Amino acid sequence: MNTVDARTGVRPFLDVRDLKVHFGTEDGVVKSVDGVSFSLDRGQTLGIVGESGSGKSVTSLSLLGLHKRADKKGRGGARISGEILLDGEDLVSADPARVQELRGNKMAMIFQDPLSALHPYFTVGAQLTEAYRVHNKVSKSVARKRAIEMLDRVGIPQPNSRVDDYPHQFSGGMRQRAMIAMSLMCDPQLLIADEPTTALDVTVQAQILDLMRDLQREFGSALIIITHDLGVVAELADDIMVMYGGKAVEYGPAKDVFTSPEHPYAWGLLSSMPRLDRPVQDRLVPIPGNPPSLINVPSGCAFHPRCTYSELCGRYSAVGPDVCSSTVPELEPTAGGQGHLVRCHLPVEVRRQTFDEQIRTHL
Amino acid sequence: MLTFIVRRLFAAVGLLLVVTLATFFIFYVLPQWGGETIQEMARQYVGKNTSNQALQGVIDRLGFNEPFFVQYFDYVKAIVVGTQYSNGTSLVQCNAPCLGYSFRNYTQVWPTILQYFPVTFSLAIGGGVLWLGFGVISGVVSAVRKGSFLDRFFMGISLTGVSLPVYFVGPLLALVLAYNNNILQVPSYTPITQSFGSWFTGLLIPWFALAFSYAALYTRLTRGGMLDAMNEDFTRTARAKGLNERTVIFKHALRAAIIPIVTIFGMDLGSVLGGAVLVEKSLSLNGIGSLAITSIGNQDFPTVMGITLFGAFFIIIANLIVDVLYASLDPRVRLS
Numbered sequence: 020m021n022t023v024d025a026r027t028g029v030r031p032f033l034d035v036r037d038l039k040v041h042f043g044t045e046d047g048v049v050k051s052v053d054g055v056s057f058s059l060d061r062g063q064t065l066g067i068v069g070e071s072g073s074g075k076s077v078t079s080l081s082l083l084g085l086h087k088r089a090d091k092k093g094r095g096g097a098r099i100s101g102e103i104l105l106d107g108e109d110l111v112s113a114d115p116a117r118v119q120e121l122r123g124n125k126m127a128m129i130f131q132d133p134l135s136a137l138h139p140y141f142t143v144g145a146q147l148t149e150a151y152r153v154h155n156k157v158s159k160s161v162a163r164k165r166a167i168e169m170l171d172r173v174g175i176p177q178p179n180s181r182v183d184d185y186p187h188q189f190s191g192g193m194r195q196r197a198m199i200a201m202s203l204m205c206d207p208q209l210l211i212a213d214e215p216t217t218a219l220d221v222t223v224q225a226q227i228l229d230l231m232r233d234l235q236r237e238f239g240s241a242l243i244i245i246t247h248d249l250g251v252v253a254e255l256a257d258d259i260m261v262m263y264g265g266k267a268v269e270y271g272p273a274k275d276v277f278t279s280p281e282h283p284y285a286w287g288l289l290s291s292m293p294r295l296d297r298p299v300q301d302r303l304v305p306i307p308g309n310p311p312s313l314i315n316v317p318s319g320c321a322f323h324p325r326c327t328y329s330e331l332c333g334r335y336s337a338v339g340p341d342v343c344s345s346t347v348p349e350l351e352p353t354a355g356g357q358g359h360l361v362r363c364h365l366p367v368e369v370r371r372q373t374f375d376e377q378i379r380t381h382l
Numbered sequence: 383m384l385t386f387i388v389r390r391l392f393a394a395v396g397l398l399l400v401v402t403l404a405t406f407f408i409f410y411v412l413p414q415w416g417g418e419t420i421q422e423m424a425r426q427y428v429g430k431n432t433s434n435q436a437l438q439g440v441i442d443r444l445g446f447n448e449p450f451f452v453q454y455f456d457y458v459k460a461i462v463v464g465t466q467y468s469n470g471t472s473l474v475q476c477n478a479p480c481l482g483y484s485f486r487n488y489t490q491v492w493p494t495i496l497q498y499f500p501v502t503f504s505l506a507i508g509g510g511v512l513w514l515g516f517g518v519i520s521g522v523v524s525a526v527r528k529g530s531f532l533d534r535f536f537m538g539i540s541l542t543g544v545s546l547p548v549y550f551v552g553p554l555l556a557l558v559l560a561y562n563n564n565i566l567q568v569p570s571y572t573p574i575t576q577s578f579g580s581w582f583t584g585l586l587i588p589w590f591a592l593a594f595s596y597a598a599l600y601t602r603l604t605r606g607g608m609l610d611a612m613n614e615d616f617t618r619t620a621r622a623k624g625l626n627e628r629t630v631i632f633k634h635a636l637r638a639a640i641i642p643i644v645t646i647f648g649m650d651l652g653s654v655l656g657g658a659v660l661v662e663k664s665l666s667l668n669g670i671g672s673l674a675i676t677s678i679g680n681q682d683f684p685t686v687m688g689i690t691l692f693g694a695f696f697i698i699i700a701n702l703i704v705d706v707l708y709a710s711l712d713p714r715v716r717l718s
Contacts, residue, residue, distance in 0.1 A: 083622055123624035130622075135615040140637055140712060150623045185713045201623075 030107060031058035032241050033082075033209055038101035038111075040074075040081050043093055047314040051077040053265035054101075056350075059258075061208060064235065064242040066252030066273065068288070069262035072310045075245045078262075079211045082243075083128055084110060084118035105209065124154040127207035131214040133194035137186040143170075143197050144182035151204040169200040173230060192223035196230065203234065210235070211243045216251060228254050249292055253277060261285050264311045264321030267350060271359030281353055281361045281370045283326045286378045319344040320364065328373065332364045383716055386709055394702045401694040402461065406454050409687050420446045426683050440485075461691075481691060482684030484677075491688035495670065501571045502669035505661065506654040508585055509592035514647055517597040518640075521604020525612065526631060536601055543598030549664040552591035556665060560587060569665040592661045596650060600643060607639030614638065641711050645704050652700025656693025 040052040052074040059065045067075045080086055082105075086097035103110040105126065110118055130136035138146060147166035148159060155162075163182070170178035173196040186194055195215065202210060212231065216224040232255055235242050244255055252259055252273065259276040261269040261284065269282040280286060287306035308325035311317055323329045323343040333340035342364050350362040353370075363370065413423055421434075424441045445453055459465065460480040466473050474490070476483055481491040520540075524533040552569075559566040569587045572580035611617060612635050620634040621627075657671035666672075670689060677685035709715045 085618065085621055119624055119626065121624070122622060128622045130615060130619060132615065136619045138616040138620070138634055138638070139714060149625070153624050187714050 030104070032061045032106060033059040034102070034104040035078075035082070036102040036104070038078065038081065038103060039099065040077050040086065041098045042096075043089065043098065044314070049313045050265050050316060051313055052081065053316070055260075055262070055265075055267050057258075057260050057267070057270060059209075059241045059243065061241050062235070062239045063257045064244060064255050066256030066259045067243060067245045067262060068247065068249060068252055068259060070247060070310045072313065073262040074265040074313070075262050076213055079128065079213050079243065079245055082110070082209075082211060083122055083126060084115065085122075088115075120154075123150055123202075123207075124205045125207055126209040126211070127202035127205065129195075129199055129202045129210065129212040129215050132218045133191070133198040134186060134218075136198060137194065137201075139186055142183050142185055143189070147182070147197075147201050147204055150201050154205050165204065166200075169203055170197065172203075173197070173200045173234075174226075175200070191219050192226060195219060195223075195227055199227075199230065199234070203238065206238065207240060209241045209243070211245070213245045214247070215244070217246070217248070224251070231255065249277075249288060261288070264316055265313055266321065266362065267360075268322065268362045269360070270350065275359045279371070279374065281359075281367070281374065282322075282363050283328050283365075284322050286374065287325075290378060317344070319346050320348050320362075328365060331369070331373075335366050335369055336364055383709065386716055387706055390702055390705050394698050397698050397701075398695065399458075401698065402458055402691065403454065405687055405690050405694070406457055408690075409683060410453060410457075411450060426681055481688030484682050484684050486680055486682045486685075491685050494673070494685065495688055495692055498668055498670050498673045500573060501667050502655060502657055502662070502671065504571065504574065504581065504585055505588055505592060505658055505667065505669060506651060508589040509596070509654065509658075509661075510647070510651050512589050513593035513596040513600060514643075516593065517600025518604050518636075518643065520597075521601045522608055522631065522636060524601065524605040525608030528609065533605075537605075540598040540601045543594045543596075546594075547660070548591055548595045549660045551594050552588065552661055552664045555587050555591055569667060571667055571669075588661055588665050588667060591665065592654070592658060599646070603643050603646065604639065607642060608635055611635040611639040637711075641708060644707055644711065648700045648704030648707065649697070652697040653693070655696040655700075657689065 035058065036056050038052055038055045039050070042049040042051060055074070055078060057065060067078065069075045077086075081097070081099055082103055086099065087095070089096035089098045099111055101111060105121070108117075110121075137143070141149075144163060144166050147169065148162035151157070151162045151165055152159070167178045167182050170182060175181055175193055175196055181189075181193075186197070189197060195218070199215075215231070216227050219227060228251060231242070231244075234240075242255070244252060246252060256273045258271065259269075259273045260267050261276070261282065263284050269276060269280060269285050276285065277289075280289060284306070287304075290304045291306060293303055306325055307327075311321050311324070317324050319341075320326070320329075320343045326332075326343065329343040330340075332343050336342040338346060346364070348362045348364045350360045353359050353361050354367045361370070365373075410423075414420070420441055421437060424437055424444065424446055441447060445456055448456075456465070460476065460482075462479070464475070464477040464480045466475055474483060476490050476492075479492055481495070483490055484494070487494070520536040524536045527533050555566075556569055560568045566586050567580075567583040570580075570584040572584055574581040608631075612631075614635075616638070617630060617635050620630045625634075657669060657674050659671035659675060661667070662669040662671040663675055670692070674686065674689045676682075677689065
């Protein structure tokens, strides 16, 4: 992650500032994304990790402008505030026609389930050439040639014949490769992969992740990977942002977040991962409780109902014993870690000590 | 794809044979099982004042004494290669497809049907274009502007179309628009070869009446299908590629939603071609439907049988065409 470099004044390629996406429903306002900020440079990878309902997919869809916006009275769509600066241009306040120009062109998305994300009635080639010809005025044959090139680049054998096949004629891994090829048709500088491997078998997952890493190196694009699978981001990400209840609770370089996480939720995530390289324990350790409702977000820290340390926190806080349920913690840099931010009331030393004593030994 | 079509063709021919068997069964076998004697049955095929002797002659000639399968074979043979009937004075050559000979009118059934068919055909084509066009477009608009005034308006029209019977709508339109106010022409049929203008204006009210009842179903179907399609992942992918909304709706979403509509349209058109009885009768058009009613009333069984077979034929053909269309629209079906 990076802010504007004071020396050169270079701004990050993608800079999201205080993004909020709220949906008005009959039952109340759903605060899917409630003040998320992050930045990303070309050639870098950001992993967004969180449970279902944490707001990670909504974040990615709002980057592409795929939410129907609410009208002036705030009805019938998403109320989006904040800034999404792509190469200096704010997408939140931009004209929808401008965002449409950029979609699929400068920024592209890889969706989760390629069988449902690709149109079943058009050939893969037709869908790829369509993606190209929307933004480039070329003939069908030129576009087709590029489509075959792309299919080859993502590792699909016999691209000349497979380009005329339908999505259902591909296997799962091949389909996802085709989906990746489609997103790369216009050479996007920002690629967002929304759970790209969730629908695939584990062996195929590894291949796809390798492919994405290679492609990123080759094309130099910024990559955002959204997943609930920590194993996936451990491989690829430069930075990791952990989301919970619509907010970022931990954000920093991948190495730091993995080796010395400081948020109880991150601890829970890492502890709940089954490990084959350690002695097999009796049980897996889940995080107790359920993801929070985004309409009735818990008061104060959204994680406090499930946090085993809220009582410990109360003892140390100047505010009082119920600080976790009353005050929303700010996302603040932790001591020492360069660019490592945590949203927790627990004092830094207490966090680190708890991690060393209780969590690390079990990981 | 070609093997698919060939397979379906064979199935269609097989089905046609089954239909002939069923028709034969209903008209020849069932009455006898119900207790009707051959004499009583033969009476249906002749004029009122036939003597018993002449009746016996008819029985011999029509082969009513033969075993069932012989009669069935003759029946199918007549359809395929033609046969001869003796009407008491001379022999009548009945060419293929011979659907029978009406002893009431002393005419062959097939030419009679051919005579009445153009009316039904014109009615079906015009009505079909109208109800499909209006139904699909209003369905798409309703889905895209769900909840708006337009949506509710079209759904209201749809409800009206489904609720009001066509024999009410037809005469009502004719009364208000044609007889009373001379806005449109009184329903009538003029062969298109004679005058395109008269053909067109004379059929406008019947087309509207027919289309009104059918369009209702198509509006709802399209609306439902579109709402589903617009929620699909591939629609979201299309938007993510940067396509404009019109392309997303018509090229991606509608394409996915159109298949059940095409299927039903084929079946509906097939059945209308077999005779739109209510529209024809209530607006005094001499189509197959009217012919059917008249023949039933006259107990002119050969004609009724011929019309039954004729209508069934169209439905089978429509079924075949729809199957092929389905496979051409949805590639996943072709491999099965």
